[in-house]
Amino acid sequence: MAQRGLAAYFEQYVSNYSTFLNKKALQTNFVPDQIVHRDDQIEQLGKILAPTLKKEKPSNVLLYGKTGTGKTVTIKHVTNQLLSVAEKSKAPLKVLYLNCKLKKIADTEYRLIAQLARDLNKAVPATGLPTDEVYKIFHSVIDEREQIILLILDEIDHLIKRAEDEILYNLTRINEELKQAQVAIIGISNDAKFLDNLDPRVRSSLSEEGIVFPPYNALQIKDILAYRAGMAFRENSLEAGVIEKCAAYAARDHGDARRAIELLRVAAEIAERNGTTAVSLEHIDEAEEKIERDYIIEIVATQPKQYQCITYAIIKLLHATKEPVLTGEVYDIYRQLCNRVGLRPLTQRRISDILAELDMLGIIQGRVVSKGRHGRTREISLATQQEVTNKIKQMLEEELDLT
DNA sequence: GTCAATTCACATGAAAGAGACCACGGTCTAGTG
């Protein structure tokens, strides 16, 4: 777009008929007034949490369910209602929500506690203090007055994976040391099995109550989409079958409502950008590709240099050989690449771990195979489409300054 | 041909080091009245 045309484009953009009425309704952090197909869970949660309004500590709860089954939305909905009643009746209730997956915020013991203290308006340095010092600060802040604190730990399984379960142990015992306040923990987990490798004491106290969120089926996703679309779009801005198609896509991989909503949002954005007034079925196909593509490219782009170097080595090697490549081969190419780029090469041990990480991220596909006399190794191939691979390659060449 | 032993090329684990970041307390320094 030539610069002169930009203003004209903006003007046209503003005057353009917009498909969206309320874009927020399709964003991932939106909490709707009504939660479709989760009546049972809401009722259960409500019953469990109601005692907070009478200054009684409720049971600790654990919510299970795959991604996109409405766990987070449901708990937020329930706590919002709870808070509004508490405000009216002057019940001393505080809700702290924390997503344990967020890097640099809540993925270690220290950070978690520090973040909680910060949420209670107590400044805590990002690092430098002994961990038990932070615990003391946290205790004193909570115990300032008589109150009930609902501590919502989203993606709680990430805490276990990273550190030992000491954090959870300390948290479950926290009430014993408090005089005035009381803390109830609401854990949210994607992984139903995560309780198994937990200290038995923590397990029992953490899961006094459990609520299961089963995956949505295609029909339910359709209802959810229809509800959200009703809020987000003008009438007649969706062609027939659009919602059904989105629902079908999402139901295909384990009923993830979040993906379905995102798909619809991206499709609508594409439609809007193209200047059409309605979202069509083709837009959905396009949106699905775009989501996939953006996701991978974004991940690769934000990786550290070493990771990018390894990714590039794999792409290069696969271009040359076509076969799945092996760890040792990748390592050789990687070392050469490091020389060219001016990076200090890491040991093979580390590369092995990094390859496993790239596999987890879905950038590559690795399979550990034993080749008999020729040892055990990882067979690596790319997980992306040719077109995406080329884009990644191009991006990495710029990023790593390879000409 | 059969079978157990061997062997390869890494995978996977555990522990410890390096270096960045930060708070805190003590000491020094320069500016102020």
Added chain:
DNA sequence: CTAGACCGTGGTCTCTTTCATGTGAATTGACGA
């Protein structure tokens, strides 16, 4: 006298390295038919 600059110490946290151990089937070579 005091505010601010400047150490040194001690803490967390991530990324790496080092050292050790594990692994599973192709290969080998002895053995018997």
